[in-house]
Amino acid sequence: MKEEMSSVDIRYVVRELQWLVGSRVDKVYHDGDEIRIKLRTKEGRADLILQAGKRFHLTSYIKEAPKQPSSFTMLLRKHLSGGFIDAIEQHGFDRIVKIRVGDYTLIGELFRRGNVILVDSENRIVAALRYEEYKDRAIKPKAEYRYPPARENPLEVSFERFLELMREEELELVRALARKLNMGGMYAEEISIRAGFAKTTPVKELSDEDLRKVYEAMVKTFNDELRPNIVFKEGNMHDVVPIELKIYEGLEKKYFNTFSEALDEYFGRITIEKAKIERTRKLENKKRQLLMTLRKQEEMLKGFEGAMRENQEIGDLIYANYALIERLLDEFRKATEKLGWEEFRKRIEEGKKAGNRVAMMVKGINPKEKAVTIELDGKKVKLYLNRSIGENAELYYEKAKKFRHKHEGALKAYEDTKRKLNEVEKLIEEEMKKELNVKRIERRKKKWFEKFRWFISSEGFLVLAGKDASTNEILIKRHMGENDLYCHADVYGAPHVVIKDGQKAGERTIFEACQFAVSMSKAWSRGVYSEDAYWAYPNQVTKQTPSGEYLGKGAFMVYGKRNWLHGLPLKLAVGVINYEGEDFVVCAPVEAIKAHTKRYIVIRPGSLKKSELVKRIKRILEKWGYRVKEEDLMAVLPPGNGDVVEVVG
Template sequence: MKNNMSALDIRICLSELKDLIGAWTGKVYEIDGTFLLKFNPPEKERKELVIEPGRRIHLTEMKYSTPDHPPSFPMLLRKHLTNTKLTEINQPDMERIVELTFEKKDKQLILIAELFGSGNLILCKENREIIAPYRSESWKHREIKSGQKYRYPPKKGKNISSVSRDDLKEALSEEPDIVRGMARNLNIGGPLAEEICARANLAKETSPKELSDSDYKDLQSAISELLSAEVSPRIIYDKEKPIDFIPFSFKSKKNQETEIFESFNSALDNYFQKISKQRTESKGKERLEEKLETVKSRLEKQKNHLQELEAKAQETKKEADAISTRHKKIDYTLEKLRGIQETEGWEEVEEEIQKSPETREKWAKPIESIQPSEGTIIINLPETPVSLDFRFSSFENASRLYEEYKSAKGKMEGAKKAIEETEKELDEIREKGVKPSEKPAPKKLREKEWYERYRWCRSSEGLLIIAGRDTKTNQEIVEKHMEPSDLYLHADLKGAPHTVIKGKKEKISTSTIEEAAKFAAMHSRAWRRGLANADVYWVKPEQVTKEAPAGEYLPTGSYMIKGERNYLTVPLEAAIGIWKKDGTEIPMCGPPSAIDSHSDFLIKIKPGPEKKSGIAQKIKEILQDKTGREIDLDELMQILPPGSGTLEI
């Protein structure tokens, strides 16, 4: 299975990232060693770039589970890179290194991603002085530490994009075969070296000593052909499992199962998501087996302990019963023993015990052994040998053993209960598995509807209400999406968003107009000012015009309203719920009555003192608790009203 990108993979991937140039940088996240950089390209949808040091770099459409409290390094990247403009993306000398250059006013920063070995991510100043690395490292030829100048690692081979025939001969001269020679000395890896051999019609095991000038010419042609090949990205599978990704069709892999993608970035995104999912599932299975073995081992120990308790209880009961049955014989022996010991001492007792049982006196015949220092004696009874404390009577010894028996029986009940609980735990683990100990694999994002580019909600009657986010989207709302069957609304405040109800052939109801007016108000400055109410007017589309009166000028994104305006005074209030569409659950923010019509629950919000980010975090936790799924905090920030607020719990 291929686990990282080759130099050629990186080159082709970067060629598709032109749209990122000029993008403004947003937040940076780290998810288990993988970095997610968010970008806002001019006039395009937001893009997200994945960088996993040592392995990959590409755009992603996957939904990553981002941490609520980012580690220190991504926070440092946020501090330096947020609101900077991405101006360059380079791959120096076709190495497995990517440099992203950012500018902010007159300052320039470089983020260097090393995609070889264990990898690294290094933030540098314009002069390449290291501000901070993800991982500090030191070798004899260079140091990756704050304050040091960043230096490239020593070159390990020729640059395949500019290799001459003499370079090729030199690269292969000391190698056992051509495929290993190219893999090592052109820094391209085995699969690409094999493809060059296949395109040159040369067996990969061929010794360089056997190559003719014509063969070297064919190898050079194959390399040129690869570098200029038309991109046709694909993932290669083996028994439905992804094992490789390639930027175009490989002759060496022509008989293998493949999946073709529109872009190489998309192929990379899907491939790494699939193997991440496989890796997560594999680790899950390993954890399951480890957990099962741990619980099975505990169960076996518990069963062995129960057997020991049962054996001990039976033996104790047997001894106690035997003592009760033979109490006269035992008391006679004990009384004689104590009497002789008191009058003549232990020497006389021991002398008698040392005789054979047949020649002993009657009281000593059943004694097997005696430990004076411990106060114990073992007497052989017909039922079983018993151990007694010779300082006490047979009744007292039997009572002690009966108490031990009862205690053992109690422990047996506890052991049986523990076994039942362990067996239940074992069944639950087999049925449900174990909880993952790491972040889940990223999931593919749903395809967003066109209107999610704007502020939006659905009225109680299901009509779409949209509003602009900025000057550009405000202009699009009016000039691109407003139609004759719609209605136009605007809060009577400067800078309020253009709002449109997307109507149908039938007349738009007063209840929908009122909900749209509340929607227009909640996204205006009235919310930020903490007002209780706001005035909103509505007109027909034909009343909205870009034509200014003679001698006047309309700024970009501004419009004139002809004729009479219809005013409403509406309260400043909002709610968030979950709108279910085609099996997908989408967070939606709008007037409470509208949200209540489409969601099983709603969370009410009003203008207030709490920061928007704090409100969003609380709403995220509530929604996740109610839906049982991950909620994107950024998505909530996008749909909430501007400014601070307060939840109505």
């Protein structure tokens, strides 16, 4: 998984961010390795993030600023706040960006550990994220800032110089490109593919004409059309790239309008995941320890329970075979007293060979304990010859009693561990619910129809429904036109539904709108699986009531013929669809969602709490690469509990 930007990435994002030139620096924030510059642009607020050794792009993920600004923050604010960005540049083809604001330049080194350095108009270091000394340069106050030793720039190299570099050493093509031209292995492999050669091809086997093809593929790659996307492998983010790459053909991708947005989505999600992991790390470790203890205690309980039951059964077995045991005890006593224990053992062995039934029952002899072990009903029973039959049985009952006490003690310890585990799990859940110190700024202006429940039918018609009394009132009064259709469920508290331009719609759209009406009604929360609904024309819907009656907010009368659809299933799907150039998470009838996306989650009324259902759907959408807020999902789902019955995609 990619963790930092490449030289190619920096080239594309710097070129893309030229529109920020002329923007005013409002404020500067510093947290760890990250510098965030809050800008006032011609399009409003923008936040530029520069993370040492990692990344540089606009961000909508805003960390809570430290309560006490660092000395580095104060210096940056002193020299940059109120100034205007005069230039945003990449140094050569290196992983270095420069932001010039008046007489000062902020330099971001995005290689290895990285650094952020502020220099003045004379290129003297004013301040830095960290002060360091190398053999060829020093990062310290008042010292002249020096760039790391220059590397070859593939965008400026001539074909003659390219040939010279390629033939300096006997290397494979991909190694020669990566090592000699400062581009990294991934782009070296991409260029090899575009040029039509295997990446392992030795350069010495390529003619000058072959290398010209490689050179031209390199130039074209680094000037390719912008097509920002995040690449997924097995449902997880793998890479973020500015252009379409052949090495990622066939893999799942999510495309963005700008490379900065793609970088923000990619690194923003990584930042949040790391923050979540860090927040609960200690609690998760404690949870693992408690789970291990719980497993050991479960094994111990099983052992005690088995031993308790075994001894109880043997005690009962002795009494159940009272006459036999009494006779055996008597015979064994007489034999050992008369013959001695060694001779007794020999006689038992001889008896076994002869097939003597009593001898065959003996499974062990212990002279020291004056005990003989016999097998009775498949169980081994040790009989002490110096004890009565009652005393022998009591020994087993006592053992059972001891194991019962041990079991009781172990059970208390087990319950105590379970209680501690539950407490830790609740703490983890509470921590996860708490707002992270990373928040995402949503700048998108909402569309007019988003104030309602809505979807696009399988035939392409916009269908709207009220969310409450106010939006029901607004929908009918302001947004239902004479060419629309009106739908309503035969359920108290059902929303009003309007099909825009619905009189041109077919049966499929009307069915979906009526199904939406029943599914978004209180029938869902009652766990009903089907209900009736009807459709009518807009001129049949009015606020006029019979004399003496009054309609409250959001209520309307429907006069004339109602066109009924009976037994409509309460069944919906959740998916992300593109409408009017934007992606929206939508909950709608299955066929409507299916017509606009290949991936969706089918839900029905069920036992899962709505909050848990939201979390489950959110996890599935995140695996598909979509970041959706829980409150946004909560807003589009029907009222009440539900279950996921199918996941498609």
